[in-house]
Amino acid sequence: MSRAFGYRAFGGPEVQFYFDRPDPRPGDGEILIQVRAIGVARIDHMLRSGLVRALNGHLPFPQVMGMEAAGDVLAVGTGVTDITVGDAVFGFALSGAGTYAQTTVLPAANAARKPKALPYEWAATIPVSGTTALDGLDRLDLPEGSTLLINGVGGSTGQITAQLARSRGLTVIGTGSDSKRAEAEALGVAFASYTVGDVVEQVRNVAPAGVDGLIDLVGGDSLRSVAALVTDARQLLSAADVAVSELGGEYLPRRLDRASLETVAALMLNGTVDPRITRTYSFDQSAEALAAVETGHTAGKLVIAV
Known part of the structure; x- marks a missing residue:
């Protein structure tokens, strides 16, 4: 027992x-x-x-x-x-x-x-948080120098996504409550606060023309408020809301396989991901x-x- x-x-x-x-x-x-x-x-x-x-x-x-x-x-x-x-x-x-x-x-x-x-x-x-981040970035496959918006950057998946994105040479903008600002900025994320001003305006201040990719970890009204910031809706992914398809985006397909687990473990060991x-x-x-x-x-x- x-x-x-x-x-x-x-x-x-x-x-x-x-x-x-x-x-x-x-x-x-x-x-x-x-x-x-x-x-x-x-x-x-x-x-x-x-x-x-x-x-x-x-x-x-x-x-x-x-x-x-x-x-x-x-x-x-x-x-x-x-x-x-x-x-x-x-x-x-x-x-x-x-x-x-x-x-x-x-x-x-x-x-x-x-x-x-x-x-x-x-x-x-690793199984949920780590591989969700890996799957999202691999699915978007943004070239170095691109701008990524992470909706809900303060949680574990958001923070791992930010670290992986930065290691791939991406500029990262993240949304979250203001209590998560310090953690996000410590990872090199340009932070847009839900609780201080208009989130869309804050993101536009960093990326006036919009962002190249968007990974949503929140869903609902929060997703809808930022979805238009991505320049191509096909580069909009959500791990939190299947209704993302109504916005032209895609619900993040998951691999859940051993190779993904091993990849994230190796990234932790080499210091890329904490x-x-x-x-x-x-x-x-x-x-x-x-x-x-x-x-x-x-x-x-x-x-x-x-």
Whole structure:
């Protein structure tokens, strides 16, 4: 038996609870891990709230929270030959097992070996935050010298996107609440504040002719307010709002593969990317960690150490 943190129905924080469950058994192509660190992501409370039922609407309750984790392999399922018991790994939980747990299963194809020098806490930030940033920039494929607008630069994905973009020679403008200005500017981002003046006007002051690419991490009215700033709507991506297609843009297609995980891990090791972990919680503080992300005001990345 192992302990997990999940939810008994779709809803708000009131449906969350801890419960005991048998250790999951790895199926074909899966690995069972002892979880060492969990990345806390916006998608976690969205899944709990029932906002993306295409991903979890078919699964029985209780469901375990979370999609990203790092840990040590306890067992492997049939067909897994490139990861072995004892390996330190990190990756996505895509089979409904969840990651806010002492043990969980990951698809081997969506997991990678953790480099020895990479802390578990850093590795746990890669599956959602790190690879979203990589996928967005690779999809836009902007040439050096181009201008990129990141809508919602203050969170973990936004900060990693900014770091990767700067390493590719892009000029980066980012939007966010004024409390996130210092963090963004420390990364070389020209900051446009939601709370101080008109965001569009602030961006135009930096890029009068508009921006070459736009990665949206917020969605909703915030996305609509800045969408017209991109000179070509085909260079508008959103990782937060499928309605971006109504604006001529594209909902960010995700790769979720081992190669992407390994690429971001290498970028962390060589100093290109820092996950900007601002607080580490204990497993008993899972609800507190999730609540902090759910406010939308957290800067950087939060992780849970198990």
